[in-house]
Amino acid sequence: KAGVTQTPRYLIKTRGQQVTLSCSPISGHRSVSWYQQTPGQGLQFLFEYFSETQRNKGNFPGRFSGRQFSNSRSEMNVSTLELGDSALYLCASSPWTDDGNTIYFGEGSWLTVV
Amino acid sequence: AQSVTQLGSHVSVSEGALVLLRCNYSSSVPPYLFWYVQYPNQGLQLLLKYTSAATLVKGINGFEAEFKKSETSFHLTKPSAHMSDAAEYFCAVSDRDYGGSQGNLIFGKGTKLSVKP
Numbered sequence: 001k002a003g004v005t006q007t008p009r010y011l012i013k014t015r016g017q018q019v020t021l022s023c024s025p026i027s028g029h030r031s032v033s034w035y036q037q038t039p040g041q042g043l044q045f046l047f048e049y050f051s052e053t054q055r056n057k058g059n060f061p062g063r064f065s066g067r068q069f070s071n072s073r074s075e076m077n078v079s080t081l082e083l084g085d086s087a088l089y090l091c092a093s094s095p096w097t098d099d100g101n102t103i104y105f106g107e108g109s110w111l112t113v114v
Numbered sequence: 115a116q117s118v119t120q121l122g123s124h125v126s127v128s129e130g131a132l133v134l135l136r137c138n139y140s141s142s143v144p145p146y147l148f149w150y151v152q153y154p155n156q157g158l159q160l161l162l163k164y165t166s167a168a169t170l171v172k173g174i175n176g177f178e179a180e181f182k183k184s185e186t187s188f189h190l191t192k193p194s195a196h197m198s199d200a201a202e203y204f205c206a207v208s209d210r211d212y213g214g215s216q217g218n219l220i221f222g223k224g225t226k227l228s229v230k231p
Contacts, residue, residue: 042221042222102148105157
């Protein structure tokens with residue numbers, strides 16, 4: 001069974017540009033969540049999607065957005081990039097059950113803003 | 115609000131020694147608790163999780179953790195460290211009442227484990 005797949009793995013963008021990151025969840029998983037990881041702030045929750053609907057959102061500015069498609073694949077977008085947006089962006093997927101869902105993480109997308 | 119505190123940002127042990135990584139949580143409801151490991155330039159891999167089925171949870175690679183409600187702790191242990199255990203370890207908590215979804219995890223700051231030969 002394939003794991004969570006994120007593309008691209010590495011990218012460099014210029015301040016002010018926008019970026020779109022893609023995530024394919026594990027087959028059968030309907031929930032996708034996104035996290036930002038930086039040395040200073042650690043791992044922070046961005047948002048979660050289930051059945052194409054955003055269920056929860058972390059404390060990030062509106063420049064950070066996401067969406068989920070009918071096949072559960074998800075994208076996140078960051079507009080007007082700032083230097084501080086340089087980070088590892090992790091996507092995670094989980095099944096939708098009531099038994100302490102396990103969240104499975106992808107390898108991440110390394111974003112460098114210059 | 116939920117929170118997780120990992121005591122010690124860096125822990126160093128000798129190969130073969132006991133590994134103990136500390137995690138304390140704060141939650142107003144019985145939580146789900148997780149330990150994840152991150153190797154350099156990789157994503158997070160689940161080591162183990164607590165969902166109230168048993169207070170002593172066994173995970174992969176010989177790791178285990180014990181849920182202690184009275185101490186609000188969920189420390190991670192391994193009897194004998196191996197060089198391959200060198201990585202960063204994250205404790206995380208999820209709100210059990212949040213509609214069954216664990217998409218939103220609150221992570222600790224992480225503990226980097228070094229293993230000396």
